[in-house]
Amino acid sequence: MEIQDVLKLADRLIFNHTGKHLDDLQKTIIEGVWHGKKYADTAENIPCSEGYIRDTASDLWKILSSLSGENINKSNFCSALERLQFSVHSTVSNFANLGVTNNLSLCSDRLTSLENETNGKKRNRSANKKSEDRVTTLPNKNIREAPELGKMYGRVKEISTLENWILQEKSRLIGILGISGIGKTTLSRHLLEKIQDNFDYIIWKNLYHAPTLSTLVAQLVLSLSNQIYINLSLSETTEKNLLLNLDLETLFSIFYEYLRNYRCLIILDNLQTILAENKFSGNYQNQFQNYSEFFQNIGELPHQSCLIFNSWESPLEIINLTDLKTPVRIMSLNGIGETAREIFQAQNLSDEESWQKLINTYRGNPYYLKTVSRMIQEIFNGKLRDYLAYNSLFLGDEIITKLDKHFQRLSILEKQVISQLSQIDKPVTVTEILEKLPLSPPELFQTIQSSGRRSLIEKITQKELTLFTVSPVIREYFNN
Secondary structure (H helix, E strand, C coil): CCHHHHHHHHHHHHHHHHCCCCCHHHHHHHHHHHCCCCHHHHHHHCCCCHHHHHHHHHHHHHHHHHHHCCCCCCCCHHHHHHHHHHCHHHHHHHHHHCCCCCCCCCCCCCCCHHHHHHHHHHHHHHHHHHHHHCCCCCCEEECCCCCCCCCCCCCHHHHHHHHHHHHHCCCCEEEEECCCCCCHHHHHHHHHHHHHHHCCEEEEEECCCCCCHHHHHHHHHHHHCCCCCCCCCCCCCHHHHHHHCCCHHHHHHHHHHHHHHCCEEEEEECHHHHECCCCCCCCECHHHCCHHHHHHHHHHCCCCCEEEEEECCCCHHHHHHCCCCCCEEEEECCCCHHHHHHHHHHCCCCCHHHHHHHHHHCCCCHHHHHHHHHHHHHHHCCCHHHHHCCCCCCCHHHHHHHHHHHHCCCCHHHHHHHHHHHCCCCCECHHHHHHHCCCCHHHHHHHHHHHHHCCCCEEEEECCEEEEECCHHHHHHHHC
């Protein structure tokens, strides 16, 4: 263990027992003992007597002894901390020290109004105290599943809005939504870099392989409990067995206590993998129904952390939560607009006067624009006007592959409506759509709503009329 890890572990243990972080003198004592210094040597470097340091250290060893179940003193402190870090006993004692009970149920009643009010006041006082006592160390991060920090085009306004939601409004649950390629993951990655110093823990999980809720929460708890990160798909381990043998209710109770006692930032990427195909948007696959209650608890129960998810669409219960007075927010990403010119500059495209047409056609989607720009450079030596002379819209295998994944998720009614809109070159009213398709008004309303939430149908207002259409890319894909 490095001294930074020692201080973090000791701080967590002390905080869970006393509600206070290590003070400067306690940290100095631990650093000195870890490096083999005598109390007298430590006293020479700070304005304290050797006797006062001995008394402070004695109190510190007593607290750690009561937490670890063994007698800890100056001579065995180093080896004891090693055992706390790597043993199963550490995992169990960490959970116990959090005061986890089964009173908080994933599928049980919410806290009463009185409990909310009382606990809220306590947490506010606690949060204020923590902000004063915050350990001046880097946050504990597990972002192995996050992509590297790549180039982001624009999004200054979006970053500012998210930062305000999280740091000022204390939002607990935030969804970043949009069609593939629009830049959800890149935005979240840059946001993480900007706000990370405001958190004790940061975890990035990619849900691409659609983990069960029990697996996900167990992975989160492993990271938060300061254990060596264990991928639950690897061979059997004691820690893995310990967590997987816990029921989901207990796992969530442990997880929630971390959200309440620490400032945690959890980012879940590719949430759409647990949502259903061939249905309207926002419905879960059968085996993932319990995620609904999970997100409701994150959004409604009081805590000081934030969970962000990136997805092509939002679960229905989260959309409903945004209509209530809860700290839950949704950001639907549109194209990057004029900032897309940076992409064309990087690809050395000529004919700058035609760049806006390309931006409009591909709706400012950075992935689409990079794909078509590379093609123009490879085929036309970067001459945009030569490409536009063919009056043809290029998709290529890259864009088609992404759109295939979107359209295999659609319900039958959504495919019918989008297909109909793809055959019409102008925006149309609901009445005009009903004249073309054998649908009842309620069926069409639900279909348009679902497709809009999936960023596949666009709504336009013209002369006090509400009209609907699809983008040129969607039209080209569907017609071919």
